[in-house]
Amino acid sequence: DSGVTQTPKHLITATGQRVTLRCSPRSGDLSVYWYQQSLDQGLQFLIQYYNGEERAKGNILERFSAQQFPDLHSELNLSSLELGDSALYFCASSVGTDTGELFFGEGSRLTVL
């Protein structure tokens, strides 16, 4: 158990819909990261927050957005969903921003039908 909690574990929805994925980082971790894992793209970095502020952005689509709240939990919002958005979405957390050791949750598997 990494200490990172992601909900929901599985989600099935239809094209055009909007979903929210939630992440609670390990106690004491200030940084939260979101990654997308798919068969064709592999593990892609989406976005990082540190203590509520966006710190780094990766290949995140404009239809996707994220935020980190004062209690340090984070949400990833995916809208206007397409079939290609079906993937495993991981949240990870770390104490700081330069240690390299990220603690990953078990992921949220999104299926868009």
Add this chain to the structure above:
Amino acid sequence: AQSVTQLDSQVPVFEEAPVELRCNYSSSVSVYLFWYVQYPNQGLQLLLKYLSGSTLVKGINGFEAEFNKSQTSFHLRKPSVHISDTAEYFCAVSVVGGYNKLIFGAGTRLAVHP
């Protein structure tokens, strides 16, 4: 930009045999290097990391890796594998001072057979 190439998508090996999973990286700036493991239906777990110092780093579960700057490689090795080592292994880099933004390779599927 940084990139990571894992040279083998799948590596089959018999139990108690040695194994090497190969990883090459490309970067014009200094990087940190990592190996993560993903067991079925689980998140990723850090195996080992190279930040600085000795180029041979030891990790959990008997794994080790050697950083070779001239060859831009960071190969993962284990002298004797177990069935329980069957998993997906990911090599990753992050730029020094780059806020832990990890760039992952495509992964190597290690299948250990009895």
